[in-house]
Amino acid sequence: MGASAEQAPRGEGSAETIKAARASGRPAMVDFGAGTCVPCKKMKxxxxxxxxxxxxxAAIIFVDVHEEGDVxxxxxxxxxxxxxxxDPAGREVSRHVGFMDREGIDGxxxxxxxR
Structure with missing residues (x-):
């Protein structure tokens, strides 16, 4: 799944999707989780x-670590x-472990x- 100039990459995470998101000039959030994880299910x-x-x-990407461990x-x-x-330059600016509510994502x- 590639990025166009009009839309940030989105969806299920592959190394290519994350790379495209980080190079898109837009912010990105990558959520690493699993379908069997209770907090992950609540975040879906x-x-x-x-x-x-x-x-x-902005790109919102989910990576199932059980299926995409290499990613x-x-x-x-x-x-x-x-x-x-x-950030829009593709640099990691923050990391959070555990359930994150919508307010945390928005923040x-x-x-x-x-702006």
Whole structure:
């Protein structure tokens, strides 16, 4: 899944999706989790809505560490869920381990959006 000039990369995480998001010139949030993780399941509808709300302005990407362990490995993920936020230049600016509510997601992303 590639990035166009009109839309930030989104959706399920692959190394290519994350790379495209980090190179898109837009902020990105990557949530590393698993389908069997209870906090991850609770975050799923929050992430789905955030993805819709931030469409075209920021990338929201989910990586299932059980299915895509090779994608998570370079980020040193030890516990799930772990959220990593990247600025428009693709640099990691914050990391959170555990359940994150919508307010936490918004607080991280809104500070990275262009004014």
């Amino acid at each position: 509808p929050i992430l789905e809505q955030a993805e819709k709300d931030y469409a075209g302005r 998570a490995r370079p980020y040193g993920i030890r516990l799930i869920p772990t959220q990593i936020f990247f 991280n992303l809104k500070g990275l959006l262009p």
